[in-house]
Amino acid sequence: MKIAILGFGTVGSGVYDIITNSTTSELKNIEVKSVFARSRDKMPLATNDINEILNDKEISLVVECLGGLTPAYEFIKKSLEHKKHVVTANKAVAAKYLDEFVVLAKKNNVKFLFEASVGGGIPWLASLEKAGRVDKINRIYGIFNGTSNYILDNMYRNNQEFDSTLKTPQNLGYAEADPSADIDGDDVVNKIILSNVLGFNIHIFPEFPTYSMRYITKNDIDYLKKYDFAIKYIGETNINDSNYETSVMLTIFSKDSQEAVVPLNNNIITLDGNFIGELKFFGQGAGKFPTGNAIVQDIIDINSNVPRKEITIKNHLVFSKKLTRKNYLLRSKVNLNHDFIESSEQYKENYYLKTKEITLEQLEQLIKSLNQGDNILVAKFH
Amino acid sequence: MKIAILGFGTVGSGVYDIITNSTTSELKNIEVKSVFARSRDKMPLATNDINEILNDKEISLVVECLGGLTPAYEFIKKSLEHKKHVVTANKAVAAKYLDEFVVLAKKNNVKFLFEASVGGGIPWLASLEKAGRVDKINRIYGIFNGTSNYILDNMYRNNQEFDSTLKTPQNLGYAEADPSADIDGDDVVNKIILSNVLGFNIHIFPEFPTYSMRYITKNDIDYLKKYDFAIKYIGETNINDSNYETSVMLTIFSKDSQEAVVPLNNNIITLDGNFIGELKFFGQGAGKFPTGNAIVQDIIDINSNVPRKEITIKNHLVFSKKLTRKNYLLRSKVNLNHDFIESSEQYKENYYLKTKEITLEQLEQLIKSLNQGDNILVAKFH
Numbered sequence: 092m093k094i095a096i097l098g099f100g101t102v103g104s105g106v107y108d109i110i111t112n113s114t115t116s117e118l119k120n121i122e123v124k125s126v127f128a129r130s131r132d133k134m135p136l137a138t139n140d141i142n143e144i145l146n147d148k149e150i151s152l153v154v155e156c157l158g159g160l161t162p163a164y165e166f167i168k169k170s171l172e173h174k175k176h177v178v179t180a181n182k183a184v185a186a187k188y189l190d191e192f193v194v195l196a197k198k199n200n201v202k203f204l205f206e207a208s209v210g211g212g213i214p215w216l217a218s219l220e221k222a223g224r225v226d227k228i229n230r231i232y233g234i235f236n237g238t239s240n241y242i243l244d245n246m247y248r249n250n251q252e253f254d255s256t257l258k259t260p261q262n263l264g265y266a267e268a269d270p271s272a273d274i275d276g277d278d279v280v281n282k283i284i285l286s287n288v289l290g291f292n293i294h295i296f297p298e299f300p301t302y303s304m305r306y307i308t309k310n311d312i313d314y315l316k317k318y319d320f321a322i323k324y325i326g327e328t329n330i331n332d333s334n335y336e337t338s339v340m341l342t343i344f345s346k347d348s349q350e351a352v353v354p355l356n357n358n359i360i361t362l363d364g365n366f367i368g369e370l371k372f373f374g375q376g377a378g379k380f381p382t383g384n385a386i387v388q389d390i391i392d393i394n395s396n397v398p399r400k401e402i403t404i405k406n407h408l409v410f411s412k413k414l415t416r417k418n419y420l421l422r423s424k425v426n427l428n429h430d431f432i433e434s435s436e437q438y439k440e441n442y443y444l445k446t447k448e449i450t451l452e453q454l455e456q457l458i459k460s461l462n463q464g465d466n467i468l469v470a471k472f473h
Numbered sequence: 474m475k476i477a478i479l480g481f482g483t484v485g486s487g488v489y490d491i492i493t494n495s496t497t498s499e500l501k502n503i504e505v506k507s508v509f510a511r512s513r514d515k516m517p518l519a520t521n522d523i524n525e526i527l528n529d530k531e532i533s534l535v536v537e538c539l540g541g542l543t544p545a546y547e548f549i550k551k552s553l554e555h556k557k558h559v560v561t562a563n564k565a566v567a568a569k570y571l572d573e574f575v576v577l578a579k580k581n582n583v584k585f586l587f588e589a590s591v592g593g594g595i596p597w598l599a600s601l602e603k604a605g606r607v608d609k610i611n612r613i614y615g616i617f618n619g620t621s622n623y624i625l626d627n628m629y630r631n632n633q634e635f636d637s638t639l640k641t642p643q644n645l646g647y648a649e650a651d652p653s654a655d656i657d658g659d660d661v662v663n664k665i666i667l668s669n670v671l672g673f674n675i676h677i678f679p680e681f682p683t684y685s686m687r688y689i690t691k692n693d694i695d696y697l698k699k700y701d702f703a704i705k706y707i708g709e710t711n712i713n714d715s716n717y718e719t720s721v722m723l724t725i726f727s728k729d730s731q732e733a734v735v736p737l738n739n740n741i742i743t744l745d746g747n748f749i750g751e752l753k754f755f756g757q758g759a760g761k762f763p764t765g766n767a768i769v770q771d772i773i774d775i776n777s778n779v780p781r782k783e784i785t786i787k788n789h790l791v792f793s794k795k796l797t798r799k800n801y802l803l804r805s806k807v808n809l810n811h812d813f814i815e816s817s818e819q820y821k822e823n824y825y826l827k828t829k830e831i832t833l834e835q836l837e838q839l840i841k842s843l844n845q846g847d848n849i850l851v852a853k854f855h
Contacts, residue, residue, distance in 0.1 A: 109748055113609075118606075212748075212752070214600060214603065225773070226497075351734075352729045366495075366766045367594045367757070367766045368757050369757075370596070371754075371756065372752070373752065373753035373754075373755065374750065383748065384746075384749045391607070395780055396780065398777055
């Protein structure tokens with residue numbers, strides 16, 4: 092099978108290196124024929140003309156590693172229309188246009204796979220798909236973003252402030268200069284949208300309750316440590332027979348839970364099934380070779396005719412903010428009396444308000460009544 | 474596809490319940506036609522005549538849930554000879570007779586799968602197989618036994634002695650009345666032998682260094698806690714280009730590692746690949762529905778023609794006790810001067826001897842020179 096790689100940055104070059112260096116029998120007959128990149132100088136296979144790739148009948152699979160929406164959306168669409176399989180690590184474009192890509196892939200009798208877009212090297216989406224062959228999945232949750240975990244882990248282990256610790260992953264090159272997607276939730280939202288498709292056959296994106304992690308302070312973490320808690324940035328979906336509830340927010344775990352001890356920029360993602368109970372998958376959620384590895388696994392599935400479940404988007408569940416009741420923790424500059432508050436404790440200059448078990452809708456009401464703008468810590472107890 | 478289940482205990486009845494209650498499309502056309510069990514009274518499909526099943530041309534797959542070697546070995550062999558696929562959770566019979574079963578399955582053009590035999594509900598063997606499609610695996614290690622973890626977790630969290638905590642899993646029914654297989658290593662040995670096949674294409678069983686966990690005391694754990702360590706019972710294999718080294722022993726982890734915090738009777742198993750780095754898989758390593766689930770996944774793979782890698786036993790690696798150098802911890806009633814000892818500390822009535830980085834062969838020499846019989850703690854630092 093001959094393939095083309097679009098983009099020759101970190102991920103694209105990782106895919107190229109794995110395919111050209113690995114010696115497994117599954118990769119023997121897979122060959123990179125062309126690479127879409129800015130200049131032919133960078134590597135001998137490079138072309139900057141996408142039509143060269145689209146019109147090459149020998150190329151039956153296109154790996155999209157450009158990232159972002161433009162021109163990735165157009166290139167994926169055209170590749171599918173030219174009856175080429177598409178494999179991507181691009182969660183933004185996959186989360187946004189999945190319906191369209193799925194229809195287009197089916198119509199042209201090719202596959203659209205995106206394992207690497209969630210959890211990087213962790214075999215998460217394929218495992219979720221596989222679990223669903225036997226089990227009803229009721230819940231998925233996890234640490235989907237390595238940069239946010241790097242920051243929280245460093246704050247927790249090394250008593251750092253948010254701002255100083257953010258600079259390290261930026262300097263190491265795996266946090267963007269503009270870290271908003273990582274720390275304000277967009278990245279996790281895209282990954283949980285894609286997980287919802289595989290786990291629950293829903294592909295809808297209302298305004299999920301999404302709370303940034305950028306307001307957390309060293310004092311918050313010190314306060315939680317007093318009670319043997321750690322805090323992580325979590326995407327989560329729960330369902331019942333008619334509703335689903337998705338949220339992205341800081342979440343408080345016992346310090347000796349699997350989530351609490353996840354180090355550095357690793358990810359851990361959990362599914363909870365009727366029969367299987369909780370399965371957790373841990374590994375590198377990003378990086379040249381882990382992400383490249385996940386892409387290559389998709390390529391092998393296509394080349395070896397591994398039957399992957401056809402993606403069916405049913406959208407039979409209705410979004411709800413009333414599905415679960417949880418205790419939440421809010422940090423406030425003022426103390427507050429409110430029906431939803433169970434207890435309140437002053438720690439240094441702040442009040443930590445623990446709620447009763449309330450719904451996400453009630454949480455939103457409570458935050459509104461606090462009226463403290465954005466600079467507020469919002470976290471749920473796991 | 475019509476199948477038969479041999480044995481209607483915990484696992485067999487779990488398989489039956491999942492197949493008859495699950496509503497997924499993958500299970501729609503899978504039907505349990507017959508159950509080999511002692512009496513027809515227990516359930517309507519029961520027969521106590523194995524030939525009824527073997528000679529039934531409609532039955533194309535046999536699930537072996539009898540456990541132990543006899544009559545499991547004979548029934549698996551005969552089923553394969555009768556051109557029926559075999560799926561089993563029986564690690565003892567799979568580890569011992571794998572070569573024979575693989576040859577017989579190939580000859581009769583059927584499959585022999587045993588996902589549930591290692592890690593129970595955790596999709597471990599299939600994930601290891603999949604990782605090997607891209608990557609060279611260098612190391613596997615993990616908590617493969619739930620009973621041993623239950624004991625160590627309870628000793629660690631609740632300050633219990635070994636003997637008192639052993640009774641709980643026995644009373645809960647998931648530790649045997651004779652717990653030797655769980656705590657002296659046989660169970661882990663079988664599971665690591667099977668993992669070695671999938672990870673490294675070796676199926677050899679020399680006398681792996683296998684140290685029981687039954688000599689651990691509350692004092693040992695207290696001593697380790699002083700240094701922020703926890704201890705777990707670990708099976709591990711490392712390889713290089715020409716050798717492999719497998720061991721089963723207590724292993725010391727930082728208290729904030731993924732292994733240290735594994736609660737109750739859960740398992741966690743890790744693979745380390747060249748490209749992917751460390752992937753960890755966590756879940757229920759035993760039990761009716763988790764193990765049943767893993768068996769049903771194998772059945773679906775066969776029924777849906779999912780291409781599973783053909784098991785190739787190359788035995789190209791030579792067993793070595795000199796592959797890795799590690800620090801070990803020994804508890805001794807007497808202090809000892811020895812070239813291999815780095816430091817020694819008295820704690821209550823015992824001495825804790827920490828070795829330099831030595832090989833497993835050197836460890837064996839050291840233990841011999843201690844000359845304290847069996848009642849000695851032997852652990853490695855991870």
